[in-house]
């Protein structure tokens with residue numbers, strides 16, 4: 001019995017659903033980048049499990065790097081303020097780059113990350129997000145690959161945290177409101 005299960009009001013996507021969708025995304029990316037070796041840039045910390053599973057579902061060569069940012073304190077509301085905690089190591093100039101992000105809420109973090117990566121002059125830049133909350137967008141942000149669209153609820157698990165916890169839940173679930181409101 002997982003001790004964290006009692007903090008979850010509902011399971012949105014179980015392990016099987018997540019893996020099935022990731023296999024589809026991997027196939028799509030493998031087909032689109034047949035003649036290239038893209039650099040997959042995982043956004044830490046939330047994207048670490050998604051990136052690990054996604055790259056293993058891709059059948060063309062890829063390179064992996066990480067960009068660590070922090071946009072949230074210990075609460076569940078977006079500040080819109082993004083800080084870079086770990087920079088990218090691979091030279092991205094003239095490379096095909098794919099950002100791998102856990103979730104798009106307001107869209108402010110992704111917009112910042114995209115602007116930042118464009119400054120490195122990649123040949124192309126696309127984004128793969130596991131979860132999207134379309135009703136929460138504050139700006140018009142676009143991304144090419146998306147796992148699932150969800151309602152405007154706070155979710156944890158599969159890399160996503162609340163106050164650094166729940167990242168190790170194998171599924172994605174809705175956190176009970178009384179734990180953060």
Ligand code: IMP
Pocket residue numbers: 046071072078080101102103104105106107108109110153154155156160161162
């Ligand atoms: P945005 O800048 O508001 O789009 O926020 C994006 C970042 O906030 C994500 O990369 C997550 O790290 C975090 N975040 C947004 N919504 C959630 C959620 O429901 N659960 C956990 N983290 C979230």
Ligand code: MG
Pocket residue numbers: 043044045046047101102103
């Ligand atoms: Mg994130």
